[in-house]
């Protein structure tokens with residue numbers, strides 16, 4: 001029996017923390033976990049899960065239009081946000097309950113409290129309860145950040161989007177990363193007039209250029225008004241002065257799907273959202289002056305300008321743990337911090353900010369620390385998808401990255417998918433394989449397509465395992481599908 005209260009104390013009950021707690025407990029370790037908010041963390045409570053459910057909700061308007069093209073006498077009326085939001089939160093409550101049950105079933109002791117490190121082997125809860133542990137795992141995740149500008153707290157962050165009392169008529173999204181693009185498509189699909197400001201030239205920095213271009217084009221086709229090289233210079237409550245209420249939107253967005261709306265009722269009081277830091281603005285729209293000289297009024301402004309590791313006031317530096325840029329916990333390949341008894345996994349380490357990566361970090365931690373295996377984290381060739389409409393799936397190097405690395409050949413297919421070509425919609429699919437000229441290994445696969453998220457999961461297996469273009473081609477096509485293009489692209493479109 002060790003001198004510690006626990007073998008492992010986990011701070012943070014998100015995807016990574018819960019997985020680490022359960023897997024460590026399964027080895028016979030005595031494990032406790034503290035969560036200050038809700039079990040499930042960002043992914044389950046204010047990220048991937050509610051976002052994906054909103055993606056589903058936002059697709060029906062276009063699907064009903066498609067159905068008409070296929071001969072159905074289909075109609076869609078207003079969207080009941082309040083009813084939807086109720087069902088959404090019921091589902092999140094259910095999932096949170098599942099997480100609690102899983103921890104209970106694993107004999108993990110749960111502290112519903114904020115915890116801080118008070119020593120290399122000591123954690124103290126907000127009520128003063130102190131416990132000791134042989135190992136401590138920091139899995140506190142990250143939070144959205146606003147730009148450093150006056151009045152930025154009038155803008156929403158992604159956490160707030162699941163709590164709105166009503167859908168806005170107009171929404172300005174600042175930032176064109178995963179979150180900005182996904183919410184732009186969701187909100188446009190629900191009938192909101194969406195404007196986006198990108199400080200750079202294009203959405204989705206870091207993704208394959210041609211894929212970025214096509215997604216941006218499709219988003220514009222769906223009525224999203226994208227402004228590149230544009231940021232906010234000034235913002236305020238529209239009722240705060242002599243601001244010009246220009247009505248929100250440029251002509252470019254007039255093609256957005258419009259739907260019947262319920263009668264307006266008061267705007268949300270978001271001040272009670274402890275995870276966002278948003279200042280309540282009780283029904284008042286926001287006046288914005290942009291660097292392009294435009295002054296506009298929007299019902300809401302959403303800052304989708306990145307996320308920061310949650311390390312403030314955790315006591316980390318006090319016990320000697322080194323922090324890096326944006327406050328991330330510095331760790332080695334085994335997720336160990338500069339204090340040997342303390343480890344950190346997931347978004348708090350700002351390595352790859354994705355749920356499945358946090359889960360894999362957790363399992364590598366358990367195998368190393370509790371099973372005695374040599375199991376460093378593996379962050380190579382991680383597939384991911386942006387749930388825009390259409391989706392963007394990606395794994396491996398972009399064409400631009402690969403070109404800088406070695407000689408390559410590029411295979412590409414661009415076509416109108418059968419389903420929407422039939423009804424003469426302008427949708428397009430793009431599939432791209434980046435191949436090493438010398439070894440013929442597929443270094444990257446990039447897709448813009450309906451269901452690209454599902455496809456990239458499977459192509460990820462081939463790319464992760466270093467298959468060559470010839471091995472792709474040796475696989476028989478499944479016909480008629482969009483994915484068959486991935487094994488039938490015979491001629492490269494270019495070399496570089």
Ligand code: NDP
Pocket residue numbers: 146147148174175176177178179180182198199200204205231304305306307352353354384385386387
């Ligand atoms: P991203 O880093 O993806 O994008 C941030 C965006 O904000 C970029 O367009 C960036 O511009 C812009 N930006 C940053 N600072 C400013 C500023 N001061 N003024 C104006 N624009 C600014 O962050 P997200 O918040 O979208 O997402 C965070 C992470 O969450 C992602 O990296 C991803 O790992 C994860 N995530 C994954 C999802 C998925 O798997 N589907 C879904 C949602 C999130 P620039 O490009 O010029 O730097």
